[in-house]
Amino acid sequence: MYKQANWNKELIFEKSRSKRIGYQIEELTSEDRKRVEKARTNISKTILRESLPKIPELTELEVIRHFTRLSQMNYGVDSGFYPLGSCTMKYNPKICDEVASLPQIQHVHPYQHPSTVQGSLQIMYELAEWLAELSGMSKVTLQPAAGAHGEYTGIMIIREYHATKGNLDKKTEIIVPDSAHGTNPATASMCGFKIVVIPSHEDGCVDLNALRAAVSENTAGVMLTNPSTLGIFEQNIEEIISIIHAVDGLAYYDGANFNAIMGKVRPGDMGFDIVHYNLHKTFATPHGGGGPGSGPVGVVKHLESYLPVPTVGYNQEKNHYYFEYNHPNTIGKIRSYFGNFSVLVRAYAYILRLGNRGLAAVSEMAVLNANYMKKRSQDIKGFSVIYGKDKPCMHEYVLSARDLLRDTGISGLDVSKYLIDQGFHPPTIYFPLIVPEALMIEPTETEAKEVLDGFIEILEEVSDIAYSEEKSRILQAPINTSVKRIDDVKAARNPILSFKMLEEKE
Ligand SMILES: Cc1ncc(COP(=O)(O)O)c(C=O)c1O
Structure with a gap:
C-alpha cells in the first residue's frame, strides 16, 4: 500500500x-x-x-x-513512475550530475578569458557538433534556456530571414497544427506573426487538404512537432515541407519529442530548416517546476548567419576554441552569457556515455514501452485511443477517458487523483486539447515492464470501481498523500502563494 x-x-x-x-x-x-x-x-x-x-x-x-x-513529501522521478506525457520525465543518470559538479566545471566564470576556459569551450563546441549531427542540421546555438526559448530563437530567425529579403510585410503568417504544444502558437504570436491553425486528420497526422488551403504567399513558415503531441509520427512530412518551401516558407521542427527518434531519423533529412532540442528532457537534466533547462537550436547551412552571437568556433591549426561573432544576419544575443552551462555539461556527459548505438537504443526502448502500454490500456472498459487507434505510437500516446466519464461520471481528473493515491504520478491530462478527457502517457525508456504493468493494473482497477457501486472511492482520492484532494477552481482563482499572502488573508 x-x-x-x-x-x-x-x-x-x-x-x-x-x-x-x-x-x-x-x-x-x-x-x-x-x-x-x-x-x-x-x-x-x-x-x-x-x-x-x-x-x-x-x-x-x-x-x-x-x-x-x-x-x-515530494514526488519525483527518483521516487516513482512519472509518465507525464510530452515532458519525458525519465531517469537522469547520476553520472551526469557528478560530471556537472566537478570543480573544474562549477568554478568557471562566463566572463573568463577564453584562453583560460578552453575545456569548457571544447565541451560546448563538441556538444553543438553532436546535436547538429543528431538532427542533420549544419550549425547549432546553445544559448536558449528552454524549449519555448528555442522556439522564440527559431521563429525570430524565420522573421529575420524574410526581413533581409524585404518580404516581412508580406510574410505575416505561421502555420501550426491543432495538436501543437501551446508554446508553438504563443511563440509565433510573440514574434509578431498571425497564427493559422490547421486540423489533424483522424489518423493524427496533418490534414493535407487543410494545409494546402491554408498556405499562401503570406506563409512565413510552419511549426511542426514530430512525433506530434498525439505520439504519432507524421507520415506526409516531405509533402508538407515541399508545400511550405514552394512559397518560400521555412519549416520549424519542434524537437521536444526527440526521445522518440534519436539515432533513427533526422529532421534535416526530412527537409526541416530549423530544429530545437529540449536538453532537459532528452539529454538527462532533471527538470520540472520551471528549470533549469536548455533549448539549443540547429539550422541548415543557409540560415547559419542568422544564429545568435556568439557561437563557439575551433581553430584546428592552433588547436584553439574561441567565441565566433561573425554572423552577418544575426538575430542578436538571446541570453546572458552563453546558455545554461551545467545543463550543457549533463547533455555532453549523457551523449558521450551512450554513444550512437546507446542513443538509438534509448529511442527504441521509449517507443516499445509506449506501444506496450497503449496496447494494454486501450481495451480497458471506459478508455480508448481516438487519434491513430490502429497505428503504432511513438514514445507516447493519448488515452481518452471520454467513455468512462459518459458512462460513470468519473473524469480524467478523477482517474489521475486515484493514480496519485496508488503511488503513481498521473499522466498529463486535458492535453492535447483535441482529445476529450485526455490522459497523455509517456513511459520513457528507463522503466521496467513491472512498473508499466503496475500502472495498467491501476487503470483496470479504476475501470472496475467506476462501473461498480463503489465509485465514490475514486471521487475521494487521494487519501494517502500529504495533500488531499484540493479545490482546483479555488486554487486557480484564489491562489495563496506565500506566507505573506497567507498572513494578509488571515
Ligand atoms: C512539444 C513541446 N514543445 C515545446 C515545449 C516547451 O519546452 P519548455 O517547457 O522547455 O519551454 C514542450 C514542453 O513540454 C513540449 O512538450
Missing part, C-alpha cells in the same frame, strides 16, 4: 522563534562597523531597507529537518 510521507505541516515561518540562530558570526569590530556605515552612505536611500528582512529564526537542525521532510 502506497503512503506518502506526511509530516507536521507547520510552515518554516511558523516554526520560527525569536533570536534562535543556526550560525554564529564574529562580532564586527569598530573598524568594520565604520566601513559598513561608510558603504551605506554610498547606497541610494531609495533602495536602503528601513527594517531587518523577515527571515525565519531557527537552528541548523530545525532547518535540515524542515527541508528534508519537505523533500520526502
Whole structure:
C-alpha cells in the first residue's frame, strides 16, 4: 500500500522563534562597523531597507529537518513512475550530475578569458557538433534556456530571414497544427506573426487538404512537432515541407519529442530548416517546476548567419576554441552569457556515455514501452485511443477517458487523483486539447515492464470501481498523500502563494 510521507505541516515561518540562530558570526569590530556605515552612505536611500528582512529564526537542525521532510513529501522521478506525457520525465543518470559538479566545471566564470576556459569551450563546441549531427542540421546555438526559448530563437530567425529579403510585410503568417504544444502558437504570436491553425486528420497526422488551403504567399513558415503531441509520427512530412518551401516558407521542427527518434531519423533529412532540442528532457537534466533547462537550436547551412552571437568556433591549426561573432544576419544575443552551462555539461556527459548505438537504443526502448502500454490500456472498459487507434505510437500516446466519464461520471481528473493515491504520478491530462478527457502517457525508456504493468493494473482497477457501486472511492482520492484532494477552481482563482499572502488573508 502506497503512503506518502506526511509530516507536521507547520510552515518554516511558523516554526520560527525569536533570536534562535543556526550560525554564529564574529562580532564586527569598530573598524568594520565604520566601513559598513561608510558603504551605506554610498547606497541610494531609495533602495536602503528601513527594517531587518523577515527571515525565519531557527537552528541548523530545525532547518535540515524542515527541508528534508519537505523533500520526502515530494514526488519525483527518483521516487516513482512519472509518465507525464510530452515532458519525458525519465531517469537522469547520476553520472551526469557528478560530471556537472566537478570543480573544474562549477568554478568557471562566463566572463573568463577564453584562453583560460578552453575545456569548457571544447565541451560546448563538441556538444553543438553532436546535436547538429543528431538532427542533420549544419550549425547549432546553445544559448536558449528552454524549449519555448528555442522556439522564440527559431521563429525570430524565420522573421529575420524574410526581413533581409524585404518580404516581412508580406510574410505575416505561421502555420501550426491543432495538436501543437501551446508554446508553438504563443511563440509565433510573440514574434509578431498571425497564427493559422490547421486540423489533424483522424489518423493524427496533418490534414493535407487543410494545409494546402491554408498556405499562401503570406506563409512565413510552419511549426511542426514530430512525433506530434498525439505520439504519432507524421507520415506526409516531405509533402508538407515541399508545400511550405514552394512559397518560400521555412519549416520549424519542434524537437521536444526527440526521445522518440534519436539515432533513427533526422529532421534535416526530412527537409526541416530549423530544429530545437529540449536538453532537459532528452539529454538527462532533471527538470520540472520551471528549470533549469536548455533549448539549443540547429539550422541548415543557409540560415547559419542568422544564429545568435556568439557561437563557439575551433581553430584546428592552433588547436584553439574561441567565441565566433561573425554572423552577418544575426538575430542578436538571446541570453546572458552563453546558455545554461551545467545543463550543457549533463547533455555532453549523457551523449558521450551512450554513444550512437546507446542513443538509438534509448529511442527504441521509449517507443516499445509506449506501444506496450497503449496496447494494454486501450481495451480497458471506459478508455480508448481516438487519434491513430490502429497505428503504432511513438514514445507516447493519448488515452481518452471520454467513455468512462459518459458512462460513470468519473473524469480524467478523477482517474489521475486515484493514480496519485496508488503511488503513481498521473499522466498529463486535458492535453492535447483535441482529445476529450485526455490522459497523455509517456513511459520513457528507463522503466521496467513491472512498473508499466503496475500502472495498467491501476487503470483496470479504476475501470472496475467506476462501473461498480463503489465509485465514490475514486471521487475521494487521494487519501494517502500529504495533500488531499484540493479545490482546483479555488486554487486557480484564489491562489495563496506565500506566507505573506497567507498572513494578509488571515
Ligand atoms: C512539444 C513541446 N514543445 C515545446 C515545449 C516547451 O519546452 P519548455 O517547457 O522547455 O519551454 C514542450 C514542453 O513540454 C513540449 O512538450
